[in-house]
Amino acid sequence: MREALRRLLWLIPTMGAVTVLAFWLLARALDGDARQSQDDGARSDAQLPLFVNLEPRGVREIVWDAAESIAKDAEQRSSDESTSDGRERDELAPLVRARADAVLQMIGGAGLPYLLPRLDALSPVGRAAVAEALLPVAVRMGIASSALAYTPAEASELWARFSVERLGDFKPAAARRAVSRYALKATDLRSNELFELDTFALEELFRQQAELLDPGATSDEARDPVATASRLMTAAARLLGKDWVLAPGASLEQARELNQRWQNHWALVRSNFVVLQGVERLVAPFFQTRYAAWARQCVVTRFGVLNDGQSALGALRSRSPNTIFLFLVGLVGGTFLGIVIGQLAAASKRFRGRRIRLLAKSATFVLPVLLLQARHLQSVTLRTVAGCSLMLLIGGLLVVRQQAANREAQRNHGWIFAYRILGASPLLAAWRTLRISSNLAISALAPQSSTLLTCVFVVEFAFGLDGIGPTTIAALKARDPSWIILVTVATTCLVGAVHLASDVLLARLDPRRSYSLHDEG
């Protein structure tokens, strides 16, 4: 029992380590992959460290870095124009500037409480450039008519005035009040109140949206949840530049589905809009990594969907029975076959040694030829039977030599000699030693599991069987991390289960083992 518990407890860190290892190997392939950074807003995951981020950044750090980039670029331009010495500017400078502009505009109101008070630390040129870059945010907030209507100096003045008059409203309580009022009824006044806070209100907006559409929440008869959610989603869509809004006449289920999509998106981009403090700052070095981003995405999307549109978990559920069946045929059937042949080989002089090797060598010839010719089998039943036979053969081959060797070793024991002297036939002696000589084969069950799984995947691929193998191979080619890591977690659990079963079987076969474990304490 203690051994089983120990194994079960070690399974969790092993699973973690397996996913880390698989993710590290895959991340090398995904480095240049644009898929990673589709919806991640200010920072793409590809730019984050893999497992530990020594410089975690919240909204405060992100907006200030962007502002400094803009200011530096503006100062550089200004000095170039004044000196005109013909020095070539860095080719990447416009790209860096454009990116910084985009970051400021995307983060918007959420960054203002941390950026505006520090603007004075910048040079006048830099300050004006940052103020100008923030003009699209001002238009979105409704405090400016058009971004083109302001000179840099006027923009600077606009934000200075805003800082004095309105920045005090950027408080969580104000955001909560504005969102609640807007959720009840979207009048012009309430809309203005909400959109003046811009993205600062997003945290509260998504919190209320989740509460509203929570299936376990008590329904407020005075409020129509779908209409309220529709208003909140429309506001979120405007603030984040998405078109994820509810169609007129949408049902509650549709609202919940869309809310799930919004919540998933918010989970991915939230760290760009909130300041890191308290526990969040403590765990940020591990949470602001590509691994954590992937894990978060896996949790919220339940490992995502495959290329054929099927959910990964659903695909695993539907395909794993075939794979587990083949695996068990190889493991249990093959071990049983190997033990029987090994015992017989050791018991019979005619069948001993050389013939076993001959059998193994013949199988070595047969296996690859069968695999190559597998595609020519038309019937699914025939292919399944052939696949099972092959797994049985492989499983048997892995065990038979160990079993024969172990049985040979048992032959030299005194009590076997005594049996033989008393007239026991070789077959009876083989039967008597079956239990003790099977120890080695049983203890090798778990170490052979990964080899057998590889064989199962190859056999499924060769015979075109609908199992995990072909999907995994396709996922490896497509570099799909979700499916691969889902499969690695599943195989870890499977191998852990085999370890447990092997321990239990060994304890049953050889009670001395459990006694010795008990004595050792």
Place this chain on the structure above:
Amino acid sequence: MRNLGRAIAISVLTSFVLAAIFSDWLLLASGTQDAAGVGTSGFFASGLAAQLDSQNPLTTPLAEWLWATRQTVALGLVTLALGLPLGGLIGTLAGTQPRLFGIALTRAVELTGALPGLILVGLWCVGSRTPTLFGFGAMLAAIRSVGTARLVAEHVRQTLVQDFALAARALGATPSHVLSWHIWPTLRPLLLLEASATAVYALGIDAALGFVGLAPTGLSTWGALLDRSAHPGAATTLLALGCIVAATLALNTLGPVARWGKERRRQARSGGFSTLDAANPR
């Protein structure tokens, strides 16, 4: 009969190694202009190769095979050269320091055992933009060395409590002296067996990867020749398959022979009983 089997196995392996060493000369002699096997003039191309692959006159299976043999032999050697010393070292450390390295080794065994080799190496293959033969071999060696280390650790633990090792310690020998003079020499038979198993493992994983179409890009081993989408010619596939089977059989024949041969010679010298006898598959 047994000696005949060994002789054939040695001949097969030697011929592969010789083909790998002299592949440049053979490629030149066959008139092939580059490693991809383009060009058909020359002695080998017009003879054996043309007969093997008459449907596709632009490729010479012999040239492809020679190049693949060279890469496969190199892959095997890299895997052995890295895997065996690494496994031996980790195993010795785990055997002598079970509290520290032994526990780490147990976890490493669980970790590598939990992941099918195909996925682990396949991940490396898709993750490497420019996979090299050395990197591929190093990956295989790293995985395989865990298994080797486990066997070596067990052997070291068993040998350290044998009379001769205890006597040496009692006479004042340092642990490093006991290791280098009394433990490591007894490891040789085990490492010889592991060498053949490691080479077979490298061949098997390479073949599996090639068969499912995950062979490392740019490498042309026997396994890569099994990838039918890249090598549609039946002759090339069959040639590669034959070589994989032949090499596997030869290694499986020679591995145990080498181990038990060493062990028997040691027994003959010492006149003692060997604990390794328990697992002798004679």
